[in-house]
Amino acid sequence: MAPVTNGRVLFNSIPEGFPVPGESTVYDASETIDIENVALDGGYLIKTLDLSIDPYMRERMILPDSESFTTPFTIEKPLDGFGVGSVIRSENPEIQVGVHLYGFLGESQFPFPLFLSSIASLTLEHQQYIIRKDLTGLQKIHNPNKLPWSTFIGVLGMPGKTSFVGWKEFSRAKKGETAFVSTGAGPVGSLVIQLAKRDGLKVIASAGSDEKVKFMKKIGADVAFNYKTTKTTEVLEKEGPIDIYWDNVGGETLDAALNAANNKARFIECGMITVYNNENIAGIKNLYQVVTKSVTMSGFIVDDLEEQYAEEFYKNLPPLVASGEIQYAEDVYHGLESVGDVMLAVQKGLNKAKAVIHVADD
Amino acid sequence: MAPVTNGRVLFNSIPEGFPVPGESTVYDASETIDIENVALDGGYLIKTLDLSIDPYMRERMILPDSESFTTPFTIEKPLDGFGVGSVIRSENPEIQVGVHLYGFLGESQFPFPLFLSSIASLTLEHQQYIIRKDLTGLQKIHNPNKLPWSTFIGVLGMPGKTSFVGWKEFSRAKKGETAFVSTGAGPVGSLVIQLAKRDGLKVIASAGSDEKVKFMKKIGADVAFNYKTTKTTEVLEKEGPIDIYWDNVGGETLDAALNAANNKARFIECGMITVYNNENIAGIKNLYQVVTKSVTMSGFIVDDLEEQYAEEFYKNLPPLVASGEIQYAEDVYHGLESVGDVMLAVQKGLNKAKAVIHVADD
Numbered sequence: 001m002a003p004v005t006n007g008r009v010l011f012n013s014i015p016e017g018f019p020v021p022g023e024s025t026v027y028d029a030s031e032t033i034d035i036e037n038v039a040l041d042g043g044y045l046i047k048t049l050d051l052s053i054d055p056y057m058r059e060r061m062i063l064p065d066s067e068s069f070t071t072p073f074t075i076e077k078p079l080d081g082f083g084v085g086s087v088i089r090s091e092n093p094e095i096q097v098g099v100h101l102y103g104f105l106g107e108s109q110f111p112f113p114l115f116l117s118s119i120a121s122l123t124l125e126h127q128q129y130i131i132r133k134d135l136t137g138l139q140k141i142h143n144p145n146k147l148p149w150s151t152f153i154g155v156l157g158m159p160g161k162t163s164f165v166g167w168k169e170f171s172r173a174k175k176g177e178t179a180f181v182s183t184g185a186g187p188v189g190s191l192v193i194q195l196a197k198r199d200g201l202k203v204i205a206s207a208g209s210d211e212k213v214k215f216m217k218k219i220g221a222d223v224a225f226n227y228k229t230t231k232t233t234e235v236l237e238k239e240g241p242i243d244i245y246w247d248n249v250g251g252e253t254l255d256a257a258l259n260a261a262n263n264k265a266r267f268i269e270c271g272m273i274t275v276y277n278n279e280n281i282a283g284i285k286n287l288y289q290v291v292t293k294s295v296t297m298s299g300f301i302v303d304d305l306e307e308q309y310a311e312e313f314y315k316n317l318p319p320l321v322a323s324g325e326i327q328y329a330e331d332v333y334h335g336l337e338s339v340g341d342v343m344l345a346v347q348k349g350l351n352k353a354k355a356v357i358h359v360a361d362d
Numbered sequence: 363m364a365p366v367t368n369g370r371v372l373f374n375s376i377p378e379g380f381p382v383p384g385e386s387t388v389y390d391a392s393e394t395i396d397i398e399n400v401a402l403d404g405g406y407l408i409k410t411l412d413l414s415i416d417p418y419m420r421e422r423m424i425l426p427d428s429e430s431f432t433t434p435f436t437i438e439k440p441l442d443g444f445g446v447g448s449v450i451r452s453e454n455p456e457i458q459v460g461v462h463l464y465g466f467l468g469e470s471q472f473p474f475p476l477f478l479s480s481i482a483s484l485t486l487e488h489q490q491y492i493i494r495k496d497l498t499g500l501q502k503i504h505n506p507n508k509l510p511w512s513t514f515i516g517v518l519g520m521p522g523k524t525s526f527v528g529w530k531e532f533s534r535a536k537k538g539e540t541a542f543v544s545t546g547a548g549p550v551g552s553l554v555i556q557l558a559k560r561d562g563l564k565v566i567a568s569a570g571s572d573e574k575v576k577f578m579k580k581i582g583a584d585v586a587f588n589y590k591t592t593k594t595t596e597v598l599e600k601e602g603p604i605d606i607y608w609d610n611v612g613g614e615t616l617d618a619a620l621n622a623a624n625n626k627a628r629f630i631e632c633g634m635i636t637v638y639n640n641e642n643i644a645g646i647k648n649l650y651q652v653v654t655k656s657v658t659m660s661g662f663i664v665d666d667l668e669e670q671y672a673e674e675f676y677k678n679l680p681p682l683v684a685s686g687e688i689q690y691a692e693d694v695y696h697g698l699e700s701v702g703d704v705m706l707a708v709q710k711g712l713n714k715a716k717a718v719i720h721v722a723d724d
Contacts, residue, residue: 250650272650283645288634290661297659299652
């Protein structure tokens, strides 16, 4: 077989504001690969199937020597992030052809999350074919329920694990209580809504479009609203007080949640996206209510809790996803050529659900 | 015996800013009491020994119908607050002469704490002699170590209990860690410093005068500084990162502590006095670090935890105070005539330690 194109998405220039498709990142089709004959040197060859586009990736588009908690992308090198690939050739006896791998597909070191709560330390490059030596940064996928591979970067990947471990560890949920979930249509928030409903709570959920509101209602939210057209403070005043707040945004929404908090409320601090894109935000004004209402606020990183909950997660979640008892949504785009546009959409919150780049069929 | 003066401190007018001695409150000597013959109607007579002046009292100097979490003082009625008295006559068989009572000596209902973390629901009027029916709002004091009665409104009273239950419940202190304590010379902070040292921690402590700094060093703080002359951020940058922050102040100090927090730091939110006297404060800017550093923030009210720790507290603390292993400081003023001046001093932070009004000897 003749060599084929090995398409890649390269980091091309540091954006000033939002990333510019074709400028901050470029799709490059100049490389080819001879799949059957390329030297593996004892390693193995991965075909990339699905890649995840996540908000935190913008934070990696910085100068290599910038002071940051993340590992910057390298100019002229492929981006990398969460992804799923299948092994199509192997000289490594531990890694058989047909095995599927989940990971952060790239060469970068684990990028420490700055505002996103958690990123597993597994990575895949944004490239159609990848040669690797060993399993460093990757994890074999067991898929007895034959779920779509993309679920392993979504509801069964880092976002799903984030919801699961955060909820289990910090919610102290009691039947009949009220939970408020911000960005409830996102991959993390949507699972939180469903976990809260399974625990018998009343769930209030917010998102930024009417379509997302519809989805949140579909997956069980008792009260779902578009924060762009309805005031969060008014909804919480009417539907609260809240016993649990799952925070993905910080800012004014957090202030509103503090104001609507019940005594001994639990605030699970998963992310503060409003700070993430804006350094000149107003501070949190209502934090004194943590004292007056005996609130507990818990920030966490999924990595610290993943192992503790791994067995429970992989035992319970895949069957529930397979049976449809746990629902998820994906916004699927096709081909590495779309990465730049999708990254911009994710930064602007224009994606409708978990953003997935489908690179190739299995 | 002829009737004697029954001096009282009356609430006279609502202050606009700081309370004005002789105007917001007045000492009144117009009432007399015939100690030996006054009718008790089955009740008992208390002689007031020591009264506590606390910052939260300013919050009670408001209109009776104001929206507040506290019970306002009543114009022309005596103030009330924490105090210790002894029973000098009794017709109630459950309350013997010679018994000492701790309480919130007054007629008011339990004033819910707004910014102060905790207030026990016991009260004494600011008055030399008080007639009561039963023990409502009061508690008999057991004092086998023969400690000064004033300790029961300080290191062994609400402030001491606040330090003890907060530290035990939320610090998860490990030997070798570093704690930062704000208002470390106050009745709450000074016990926290000593509990932290007893647990083998390095302790950084701040207060608002050089004299207080000296006291904090004397009770064991490894690093003590005057926040008015030394920048908190600089001290914490040099001496941190911090694993535990005991917060009595909120505001900029809290922002500095967030910045200096270690991964998985515990923030014990006892009070935010900076908010208490100022509604137009800047918000907390660094709260996103709760997410990035997996910080836990716990607000609490001593009442919720008091029972759980009561046995441990009363078993361990009084002997340690008696032996001098736990130290405390009091700023003692004499006579009810001084209440107005002391209240102002406490609001301005001019008192040197726990403010106590000594009304009478036992």
